[in-house]
Amino acid sequence: MQSNLPHLQSTFTTDCVIFGFHEGELKVLLIERNEYPFKGWWALPGFFVEHNETIDDAVKRILYEHTGLRGIFMEQLYTFGNLKRHPQGRIITVAYYALLRLDDLKSQPAPVTDYARQAVWHPLKNLPELAFDHRHIIDKSIQKVRRKISYSPIAFELLPEKFTLTQLQQLYEAIWGRKLDKRNFRKKMLNYNILKELPEFQRGVSYRAARLYKLDKRKYAKVFQNELTFSR
Amino acid sequence: MQSNLPHLQSTFTTDCVIFGFHEGELKVLLIERNEYPFKGWWALPGFFVEHNETIDDAVKRILYEHTGLRGIFMEQLYTFGNLKRHPQGRIITVAYYALLRLDDLKSQPAPVTDYARQAVWHPLKNLPELAFDHRHIIDKSIQKVRRKISYSPIAFELLPEKFTLTQLQQLYEAIWGRKLDKRNFRKKMLNYNILKELPEFQRGVSYRAARLYKLDKRKYAKVFQNELTFSR
DNA sequence: ATTTAATAGTGTAGTAAATACACACTATAT
DNA sequence: ATATAGTGTGTATTTACTACACTATTAAAT
Numbered sequence: 288m289q290s291n292l293p294h295l296q297s298t299f300t301t302d303c304v305i306f307g308f309h310e311g312e313l314k315v316l317l318i319e320r321n322e323y324p325f326k327g328w329w330a331l332p333g334f335f336v337e338h339n340e341t342i343d344d345a346v347k348r349i350l351y352e353h354t355g356l357r358g359i360f361m362e363q364l365y366t367f368g369n370l371k372r373h374p375q376g377r378i379i380t381v382a383y384y385a386l387l388r389l390d391d392l393k394s395q396p397a398p399v400t401d402y403a404r405q406a407v408w409h410p411l412k413n414l415p416e417l418a419f420d421h422r423h424i425i426d427k428s429i430q431k432v433r434r435k436i437s438y439s440p441i442a443f444e445l446l447p448e449k450f451t452l453t454q455l456q457q458l459y460e461a462i463w464g465r466k467l468d469k470r471n472f473r474k475k476m477l478n479y480n481i482l483k484e485l486p487e488f489q490r491g492v493s494y495r496a497a498r499l500y501k502l503d504k505r506k507y508a509k510v511f512q513n514e515l516t517f518s519r
Numbered sequence: 520m521q522s523n524l525p526h527l528q529s530t531f532t533t534d535c536v537i538f539g540f541h542e543g544e545l546k547v548l549l550i551e552r553n554e555y556p557f558k559g560w561w562a563l564p565g566f567f568v569e570h571n572e573t574i575d576d577a578v579k580r581i582l583y584e585h586t587g588l589r590g591i592f593m594e595q596l597y598t599f600g601n602l603k604r605h606p607q608g609r610i611i612t613v614a615y616y617a618l619l620r621l622d623d624l625k626s627q628p629a630p631v632t633d634y635a636r637q638a639v640w641h642p643l644k645n646l647p648e649l650a651f652d653h654r655h656i657i658d659k660s661i662q663k664v665r666r667k668i669s670y671s672p673i674a675f676e677l678l679p680e681k682f683t684l685t686q687l688q689q690l691y692e693a694i695w696g697r698k699l700d701k702r703n704f705r706k707k708m709l710n711y712n713i714l715k716e717l718p719e720f721q722r723g724v725s726y727r728a729a730r731l732y733k734l735d736k737r738k739y740a741k742v743f744q745n746e747l748t749f750s751r
Numbered sequence: 752a753t754t755t756a757a758t759a760g761t762g763t764a765g766t767a768a769a770t771a772c773a774c775a776c777t778a779t780a781t
Numbered sequence: 782a783t784a785t786a787g788t789g790t791g792t793a794t795t796t797a798c799t800a801c802a803c804t805a806t807t808a809a810a811t
Contacts, residue, residue, distance in 0.1 A: 298530045299611065338609060342600040366598040366613045368574040377570060379531065381598045381611075453787075470790075471770060478768095494787050495777040685759075702761070703799070726758040727806035 300380045301345050302333030302421065303361070304428040305353070306411075307389040308445040311457045313411040314389075315425060316353060318403035324374045325418035329409075331425070333380065334402065346383045352400050354387065360444040361385040364428055372420045380419075384428040386444035433462055440481060443502050451489060451497035452476065481507045530609075533577050534565030534653065535593070536616040536660040537585070538643075540677040543689045545643040546621075547657060548585060550635035556606045557650035561641075563657070565612065566634065578615045584632050586619065592676040593617040596660055604652045612651075616660040618676035665694055672713065675734050683721060683729035684708065713739045 305316040317329045332353050336345040342363070350359050361383050368379035389408075409415065411429065414422070436442045442458050443450075456472045476482065483503040488496040537548040549561045564585050568577040574595070582591050593615050600611035621640075641647065643661065646654070668674045674690050688704045708714065715735040720728040 336600070339602065341602055342598065342611065363597060365595060366574065368568070368613070370571065370573055379574070379613075381600070451788095468771070469788090470772085473789085475769080492787085493779045494785080495779085495789095497788060683759085700799075700801085701759090702801085705760080706762095707798090721759095724758080725808040726756075727760080727808095729759055 298378060300333055300335050300378060301342055301349065302331040302380050302382050302424060303346055303349055304331060304364070304382065304384040304425050305350065305359075305387055306384065306428070306432065306445065307387045307408055308458055308461065309389045309408070311461060313429075313461045314408040315411055315414065316387075316406055317409050317415070317417070318353070318400075318406045320402065320418060321404040322402045327404075328418040329415045330418035331382075331421045332403070332406065334400070336381075342381050346385075350385055353403075353406050356387070359385050359387055360441065364424070364431055367420060367424065369420065380424075382424045382428070384431065386432075386441060388445065388447055390447040429462075436462055440502070440507060443507075449485060449487065449499040449501050451499060453497055455500075530611070532565055532567050532610060532612045533574055533581065534563040534612050534614050534656060535578055535581055536563060536596070536614065536657050537582065537591075537619055538616065538660075538664065538677065539619045539621040539640055540690055540693065541621045541640070543693060545661075545693045546640040547643055547646065548619075548638055549641050549647070549649070550585070550632075550638045552634065552650060553636040554634045559636075560650040561647045562650035563614075563653045564635070564638065566632070568613075574613050578617075582617055585635075585638050588619070591617050591619055592673065596656070596663055599652060599656065601652065612656075614656045614660070616663065618664075618673060620677065620679055622679040661694075668694055672734070672739060675739075681717060681719065681731040681733050683731060685729055687732075 307314045307316065316332060318332050320326055320328050320330050332349050334345070334349060336342055340348070343361075346361055347357070347359075350361065351357055362385075364382045364384050366379055366381045368377070370377050372378070372380070411425075414425070416422075417425070432441070436459065442455065442462070445458060446454060452473050455476065456467055456469065459472070460467055481503055482500045485499045485501060487499045489499065490496065539546045539548065548564065550564050552558055552560050552562050564581050566577070566581060568574055572580070575593075578593055579589070579591075582593065583589055594617075596614045596616050598611055598613045600609070602609050604610075604612075643657075646657065648654075649657070664673070668691065674687065674694070677690055678686060684705055685701075687708065688699055688701065691704070692699055713735055714732045717731045717733060719731045721731065722728065
C-alpha cells in the first residue's frame with residue numbers, strides 16, 4: 288500500500304455498496320483486499336478518488352472495474368469521517384450504494400483491480416467480518432434502500448428487464464424483511480400503471496408459469512416525478 | 520487566504536445551511552466573505568475541517584461560532600465534489616443543514632470568525648447571488664427538509680418551546696410553499712398525540728389569544744421511531 | 752359603551768385508499 | 782392420485798383525506 292498510495296495525493300476515498308437480488312435474497316458484492324491495511328479482509332469495493340475525476344466518476348469507474356457494466360443505478364449515501372475509521376489517519380470516505388440487475392452479469396465478476404484478490408456476492412443476511420467501518424456503511428445503505436423503495440421505483444433496478452409480480456413482491460419482502468399480502472400487493476402495484484403486461488410467460492418452471500411484466504418507462508418517468516407512496 | 524490556508528492541510532470543507540423561522544418566513548444565515556476567493560460575496564458559513572476533528576465536530580464548531588449556541592439540530596446533507604466548484608482546485612465540501620429556534624438567539628449573531636465580515640439572516644425567498652455552488656446546496660437542503668418534515672417531527676426544532684398551532688401550521692406552509700386547511704391540520708396534528716396542551720395563552724396580541732402547546736418529548740420519542748406520515 | 756378588526760377555535764359528511772380475508776385454478780413431481 | 786407451490790380474482794371493512802362556514806375572544810378605535 289505504501290508504494291502505490293502517494294502521500295496525501297488524495298485524502299478521501301469512495302466506497303460502494305453494490306446490491307444484487309438473486310433467488311429471493313439480497314446480496315452485496317464484497318472484495319477480498321489484497322493490500323494493507325486489512326489485507327485479506329473482506330471489504331466494500333472502493334478506492335481513492337483521483338484528482339481529476341468527480342466523485343460520481345470515481346464510483347462509476349469502480350463499478351465498471353468490478354462488474355464490467357456501465358449505467359448502473361447509483362446514489363450517494365453518506366460521508367463518513369470518524370477519526371479512527373482508517374488506521375493510517377483521517378481519511379474520509381464518500382459512500383455510495385448501487386443497485387444491479389444480476390442477470391446482466393454474464394459471468395462472475397472478475398476483479399480488474401490490483402487491490403482486490405477476488406470479488407464475491409454475499410447474502411446480506413450472512414456477512415463476514417468487514418474491514419474499516421464497512422459494516423456500518425452497509426447497515427446505513429440498507430436502511431436507505433428500505434425507505435427509498437417506498438416512495439421511488441428503484442426496486443426495478445434490481446430485477447431483470449422482464450419479471451413476474453411474484454419476483455417483484457419477493458424483492459420488496461427481502462428489502463423490508465416481512466411478508467406482504469399477495470392480492471393487495473398486486474392490486475396496488477398494478478394500479479400505479481407503470482407496468483406493461485407482456486404476452487410472455489416464465490419458462491422452465493415446474494409449476495404454473497407466471498406472466499412476465501416490464502416497466503413502462505414513459506409512465507415510470509411521469510410517476511417518478513410525483514413520487515410513489517408505497518408504504519407498509 | 521493563501522497564508523492561513525496551509526497547502527493541502529485539509530482538502531475538504533464543510534458548509535452548513537442554517538435555517539431559522541421568523542414571522543411566517545423561512546430564513547437562512549449567510550455570511551459575507553472576508554477572504555479570497557469570493558471576497559465580499561455572500562456564502563454559507565463553512566470552513567476547512569481540521570485534521571483532528573470529526574466532520575460533525577467541525578459543523579458544531581461553525582454553528583457555535585455563528586450563533587453562540589450548542590446542541591442545535593443538524594444533519595449531513597450531501598457531499599459536493601464537482602471539479603470546478605472551487606476556483607483553487609478540487610476541494611470537496613460535506614454539506615450539512617441545521618434547524619434553529621430563532622428565539623434562542625439573544626441578539627443578532629456576531630461573527631467570531633475572521634473569514635466572515637458579517638452574518639445576516641436572509642429570507643429563503645429572496646437570496647442574493649452566492650459564492651461557489653452554495654445556491655445549489657441551499658436548494659438541495661430545502662428539498663430535503665421539505666421531504667423530511669412529512670415523516671419526522673423536525674419542524675419543532677424551528678419553533679420556540681411554547682408555540683401555537685397556527686405557528687406550527689405556518690411553518691409547514693412556509694416549508695411546503697402552499698396553504699393547508701386549518702381544521703384538517705389541527706385534527707391531524709393533535710391526533711399524533713405528541714403535543715402537550717399548556718394552560719397558557721399568547722400575550723400581547725390584539726385578537727383572541729391562542730393556546731400554547733409544547734412537544735411531549737416522551738411521546739415524541741415513541742412516534743419518532745415509527746415515523747409520522749404527515750403528507751399533503 | 753359600542754363597534755371594528757383580526758385571529759382562534761370547532762365538526763361533519765362524503766370520498767378515496769388501504770387493508771384483511773377465502774377460495775379456485777394450473778402446473779409439476781413423485 | 783396426490784401433494785405442493787404458485788397464479789389469479791372479489792368484496793367488505795376500516796382508515797385516511799378533503800372540503801367546507803360559522804361562532805368566540807381579544808384589543809384597539811370610536
